[in-house]
Amino acid sequence: MLLIKNGRVLDPASETDSPRDILLDGERIAEIAPAGKIAHANGAQTFDAAGFIVAPGFIDMHAHLREPGQENSETIETGSHAAAHGGFTAICCMPNTKPVNDNASITRFIVDRAKAFGHVRVWPIGAASIGSKGESISEIAAMRDAGIVAVSDDGKPIASAKLARQIMDYCRSLDLPVIEHAEDVSLAAGAVMREGIASTRLGLPGMPAAAESVCVARDVQVAELTGAHLHIAHLSAKSSLAQVRFAKQNGLRVTCEVTPHHFTLIDEDVTYDSRYKMNPPLAAREDREALLEGLADGTVDAIATDHAPHEPAIKDVEFDKAPFGILGFETALGLALEQLVHSGRISLLRMIELFTVGPARVLGKQRKLAIGEPADVTIFSLDRPWTYRVKESVSKSRNSPFDGRSFKGGPVATIVAGKIVYKQ
Ligand SMILES: [Zn+2]
Numbered sequence: 001m002l003l004i005k006n007g008r009v010l011d012p013a014s015e016t017d018s019p020r021d022i023l024l025d026g027e028r029i030a031e032i033a034p035a036g037k038i039a040h041a042n043g044a045q046t047f048d049a050a051g052f053i054v055a056p057g058f059i060d061m062h063a064h065l066r067e068p069g070q071e072n073s074e075t076i077e078t079g080s081h082a083a084a085h086g087g088f089t090a091i092c093c094m095p096n097t098k099p100v101n102d103n104a105s106i107t108r109f110i111v112d113r114a115k116a117f118g119h120v121r122v123w124p125i126g127a128a129s130i131g132s133k134g135e136s137i138s139e140i141a142a143m144r145d146a147g148i149v150a151v152s153d154d155g156k157p158i159a160s161a162k163l164a165r166q167i168m169d170y171c172r173s174l175d176l177p178v179i180e181h182a183e184d185v186s187l188a189a190g191a192v193m194r195e196g197i198a199s200t201r202l203g204l205p206g207m208p209a210a211a212e213s214v215c216v217a218r219d220v221q222v223a224e225l226t227g228a229h230l231h232i233a234h235l236s237a238k239s240s241l242a243q244v245r246f247a248k249q250n251g252l253r254v255t256c257e258v259t260p261h262h263f264t265l266i267d268e269d270v271t272y273d274s275r276y277k278m279n280p281p282l283a284a285r286e287d288r289e290a291l292l293e294g295l296a297d298g299t300v301d302a303i304a305t306d307h308a309p310h311e312p313a314i315k316d317v318e319f320d321k322a323p324f325g326i327l328g329f330e331t332a333l334g335l336a337l338e339q340l341v342h343s344g345r346i347s348l349l350r351m352i353e354l355f356t357v358g359p360a361r362v363l364g365k366q367r368k369l370a371i372g373e374p375a376d377v378t379i380f381s382l383d384r385p386w387t388y389r390v391k392e393s394v395s396k397s398r399n400s401p402f403d404g405r406s407f408k409g410g411p412v413a414t415i416v417a418g419k420i421v422y423k424q
Helices: 076-085 104-117 140-146 161-174 197-202 210-226 238-249 260-264 285-297 329-341 348-355 357-362
Strands: 002-011 016-025 028-034 045-048 053-056 058-063 088-093 121-124 178-180 230-232 254-258 377-380 385-387 406-408 411-416 419-423
Touching: 002 348, 002 377, 053 348, 058 076, 058 329, 058 357, 076 088, 076 104, 076 329, 076 411, 076 419, 088 329, 088 377, 088 411, 104 121, 104 140, 140 161, 161 178, 161 210, 178 210, 210 230, 210 238, 230 238, 238 254, 238 285, 254 285, 254 357, 260 285, 260 329, 285 329, 285 348, 329 348, 329 406, 348 357
Parallel strands: 002 045, 002 053, 058 088, 088 121, 178 230, 230 254
Antiparallel strands: 002 016, 016 028, 053 377, 377 411, 385 406, 411 419
């Protein structure tokens, strides 16, 4: 048993914000009571959360763990370890491994490795098409039985509207979300950043915002045609957000996530340093402003990191030759507090929603602090000063533009199934 004492408990599901003690018994929450009122905690280990926020366990619904196939960049062990350091109790891993997670035997491999070596819960996402090649639908039902929580061809978009229709039709019957990496590959071809004044100044080939929103438009219409649940990954453009908002207003099952780097940085921040290269690329100032509005007004459902480790040998090269992607787990909460809460953009309860019930709802799960629920808890500070040093990261990779950044508040402890998996 583990007794979390003296914390300020915030739970978006019940709109709780009050001093509470929480007793965890094995893998479940046994009791929640006003401070000092839990009677039957004899023999329980105690965690003193005085001065800290106690929240439901954070979920990151978009990450790349690189196993199987690219274990020099990350493994299920190191990636889930970094997730625990970031306050995440559950993470979804994208299928673009080598081989691609497009069948039940790869899904089972990931699930088994996560059980043996994972520091937090790992929920795999299966490929929507075989090999994510965009030609034919993968073995989605068999992967669902093996443990996938969604499908995606992330890294690239579902290749055609016809295939998207087939996949959405099928996933609607299985009640699985279809997660789209929205990109019109013809508009994005050859680009390494967002098209605009910044790309002109740097002399780097850029893609317009429409490279994303053209694909969002296609998929929203296919979602309407099929009635499926469409989820837009790492949404970065104002025009994409407007379409998600419109779809929601029209009763479609369309959701979206935003990354910390897209609500923090813009194209003007890009230098020739490849740590500023990700896909979708850092967007324009007005896009970031729209994302902040969407995070506040409920259009955005989840904050997701798109944690994308690449070992230095392949990432530390010229900007145009480097692969897309940056680390995300360990800086997500610090950036969200800085950009969203301390800045007064959203309430603390709303920020927690974006890390907990928000992604849970997208995945058809629950997330709340209540008796009988899984004992997954994230404890964090609102004011502790700390500096992110990527060389001290437990990730195998080092590709973060936030190295050396100082934060006010961040993860203090991560508890998964009643066990403390990270303690600051
Ligand atoms: Zn993607």
